[in-house]
Amino acid sequence: MAAPYQVFCLAPTLPDLTTSAFGPFILHGCSTLEQLGSQQQGQTVDAVLINLKAAGGLERLLGWKGLPRAVLESAVIVVAPEPTPATCLRLLQMGVREVLAERDLHPEMLGRTLRMTLERKRQDDAARRAYSIDLTTGLPNHHQLLEHMTHLLALREREPASMALIVLHLDGFRAAEASLGAEAANVLRRKAAVRLRASLRASDVVASLGGDMFAVLLAWIDADDDADRVARKLLSSVTQPFQVTGQAVPMGARVGVGQYPIHGKEAQALLSRAVGQAAGEGLSRLLGMAAAANDEPPAAHH
Incomplete structure (x- = not known):
C-alpha cells in the first residue's frame, strides 16, 4: 500500500476523503492561518488545502507570511466561493497550484484534484x-x-x-567559436562567469541566461544608484581581454538593469526590462555607462 499523502487543511469542516480512490490521504485540520503557519514549522506535508473564507479572504491569504513557504514546500490548493479569473491569476502568480469553486467541492472531485496537483508538482x-x-x-x-x-x-x-537585476549581453563568443572552436568558446563563457562572480558580494547571484547573456541579482542595494555603479564595474571587468588558448580575446558588452520596486515587483517584469535594455533598448544610456566604466579602475580578473 502506498504511503498516505499528508495534507494540511484550513476549512470550516474537514472533507471526507477516506474512500477516495486517488488517496490515501491523511488530513490535518487547522482553524486559522496562524495555526497553519505554526504547523508548517514542525511538519512538511504533501499538500495544503485552504478555504478562502476560512482564511479571512483573498487579501488576508496573499498577505500571509507563511504563503511563500507553503507554495515552496507543498502543493497548495485554494477553495474559493466563486473564483474569478482575476482571483485565480493572483493566486497562481503567488505559486498556488489549483483553485476550486466551493460548488465543486465533493469527495471525488477533491480527491482527484489533490492527486493530480501532487503529481504535477512532483514532475515540475x-x-x-x-x-x-x-x-x-x-x-x-x-x-x-x-x-x-x-x-x-x-x-x-x-x-x-531595494534589490536589482543586471543583465549583461556579451559580444565575442561567436567570433571566438568561429576562430578557435566550440570548446574555446565554452572556456571563454566559464572565464566570464568566474570574472563576474569575483566582482560581487557572496550574497549576490550570477546566472546564465543562455548563449551570450548573463544575469546578476543584487539581493539588496542601499541606494538607488548602486545598481548602475555595480553595472559599470561589471562592464569594466568583462570588457578586459580574456586569455584563451594563449590568445587575447576581446569582448564587448551591453547592460540592462531592472530595479525593485521602481521598475516592477515581479520577477519576470524585472527580467524582461533588463533583457530589453541589454538587447539594445535605451542604448544611449548604456553607452554612457560603458564610457563611465572606462574611468573606473578595473576589477580583479581571472
Missing part, C-alpha cells in the same frame, strides 16, 4: 532539479534565477528593501 520539481544548472558554466539557469527571485521578492514584500 524533478524538471527544475534536472535543468536548473547551465552545464557549460555551472551557473543557475534562467528558470532557477526566476524561482530564486520570486521567493526573494516575496520576502521583500514583508521586509522592504
Whole structure:
C-alpha cells in the first residue's frame, strides 16, 4: 500500500476523503492561518488545502507570511466561493497550484484534484532539479534565477528593501567559436562567469541566461544608484581581454538593469526590462555607462 499523502487543511469542516480512490490521504485540520503557519514549522506535508473564507479572504491569504513557504514546500490548493479569473491569476502568480469553486467541492472531485496537483508538482520539481544548472558554466539557469527571485521578492514584500537585476549581453563568443572552436568558446563563457562572480558580494547571484547573456541579482542595494555603479564595474571587468588558448580575446558588452520596486515587483517584469535594455533598448544610456566604466579602475580578473 502506498504511503498516505499528508495534507494540511484550513476549512470550516474537514472533507471526507477516506474512500477516495486517488488517496490515501491523511488530513490535518487547522482553524486559522496562524495555526497553519505554526504547523508548517514542525511538519512538511504533501499538500495544503485552504478555504478562502476560512482564511479571512483573498487579501488576508496573499498577505500571509507563511504563503511563500507553503507554495515552496507543498502543493497548495485554494477553495474559493466563486473564483474569478482575476482571483485565480493572483493566486497562481503567488505559486498556488489549483483553485476550486466551493460548488465543486465533493469527495471525488477533491480527491482527484489533490492527486493530480501532487503529481504535477512532483514532475515540475524533478524538471527544475534536472535543468536548473547551465552545464557549460555551472551557473543557475534562467528558470532557477526566476524561482530564486520570486521567493526573494516575496520576502521583500514583508521586509522592504531595494534589490536589482543586471543583465549583461556579451559580444565575442561567436567570433571566438568561429576562430578557435566550440570548446574555446565554452572556456571563454566559464572565464566570464568566474570574472563576474569575483566582482560581487557572496550574497549576490550570477546566472546564465543562455548563449551570450548573463544575469546578476543584487539581493539588496542601499541606494538607488548602486545598481548602475555595480553595472559599470561589471562592464569594466568583462570588457578586459580574456586569455584563451594563449590568445587575447576581446569582448564587448551591453547592460540592462531592472530595479525593485521602481521598475516592477515581479520577477519576470524585472527580467524582461533588463533583457530589453541589454538587447539594445535605451542604448544611449548604456553607452554612457560603458564610457563611465572606462574611468573606473578595473576589477580583479581571472
